[in-house]
Structure formats: structure tokens, C-alpha cells
Amino acid sequence: MSTRHLSRVDRLLSGADNLLRTLFADPVASRPDPGAGEPQPELDEAERRHVAGLMRVNHAGEVAAQALYHGQALLARDPATAEALARAAREEGDHLAWCRTRLDELGARPSRLDPLWYAGAFAVGAAAAAASDRVSLGFVEETERQVVAHLQRHLQRLPPQDTRSRRILDAMAADEAEHGDTARAAGAAPLPRPVRGLMQAVSRVMTRTAYHL
Helix, strand or coil: CCCCCCCHHHHHHHHHHHHHHHHHCCCCCCCCCCCCCCCCCCCCHHHHHHHHHHHHHHHHHHHHHHHHHHHHHHHCCCHHHHHHHHHHHHHHHHHHHHHHHHHHHCCCCCCCCHHHHHHHHHHHHHHHHHHCHHHHHHHHHHHHHHHHHHHHHHHHHCCCCCHHHHHHHHHHHHHHHHHHHHHHHCCCCCCCHHHHHHHHHHHHHHHHHHHHC
16 A cells, blocks of 8 residues: 555554555465475475574565554655555565465464564664654664575575475565665665674574574
């Protein structure tokens, strides 16, 4: 939904709808699944559990990304910034659907802590947007930089034969890099080093927890 002409009440209602869709509805992608043309890989049980853990982490990350962008768009001052954030959230919604499909194929479930990831990320996004649009865009740029690095590590940890998951993560990384570039071009404010470090620490906690839970 475009946010360009929405009132604050409309944005609140849209945000509530986004929360329900993210946490409780089956996600539907607007773009084809990048891994759909790849064969189902032959994985032993240990490999299947490992790939499922990686994809559960990535799915949880996409839940958090939805929340971050929704929180930012809710309080964005500039309608163009709100629209750019909403557009990025829609693309992150594709990632959410792709990861969920791969989890289903692996016979695995999403993280049980998805509501917690959503609530925390939404609060961070809203707080950043309340500070200023430039700070909000700074969080986008830094978040996406860290996510690209995270996805590159996961690509290295995938079994070589799992080209299906690999295509999904490659496409996600390309989108994330573009989101970061767009935020920087729009005037993102550099975040202080302690804030960047805290973001990395929180990401590590989520990654280690969501792999199992």
C-alpha cells in the first residue's frame, strides 16, 4: 500500500494489518521464487537440519525487517521517505515468503520467537524515525550492510549441493545491498560506532537463538 497520502491514523491501521500479515498469514511473494528452478538437493538428516536452521534465521531476520520498516514508515516525516520505506518493506515481504517456502520444503518451522523479533525491531524502527528521517535512513543503511555480510556467511555455510537455498540468499543479498545504497543516496546519517556495535550484538543473539528456536 502506498503511504504517500495516508494520514497518521491510516498508517496505524496499515501497521496493524502488516503485523497480523507478517506473523499470522501465509506470506505471498510478488516476484518468483529465485530457487524454484533448482532441483531439490539430496541432503542427509544433519544437512537438512543445518539448512533449516539457517533458513529459520533468515526468515526471522525478514520478520524483523518487516517490523523495522513498518515502524520507520509509521513515523517518517517526509512522504517520499515513507514511500521508499514501504517499497523496501514490500520487497522484504518477498524474502519472507521465499524463506517460508524453503522452510516448508525442509519440513521445518519458523522461529517460535517471531513475535519478539517483530516487537523489538518495530520499536527500534519507530524510535529511529522519531529522531529524524536521516537517522532512520542511517539505520536502514547500517542494517542492510550487516545483513549482506550475514547472508554472505550463510552462503558459505550451505551444503554445496543446495543450489535452491543458494539462489534465494543470492537474490536477497542483492536486494539488501540496493536498499542500503538507496538509503545512503537519500541522505542517511552515519550511525555512531557504539550503535553499530550494539546492532551487531543484538543480531548475533537473534541468529544464535533463531537457529534452534
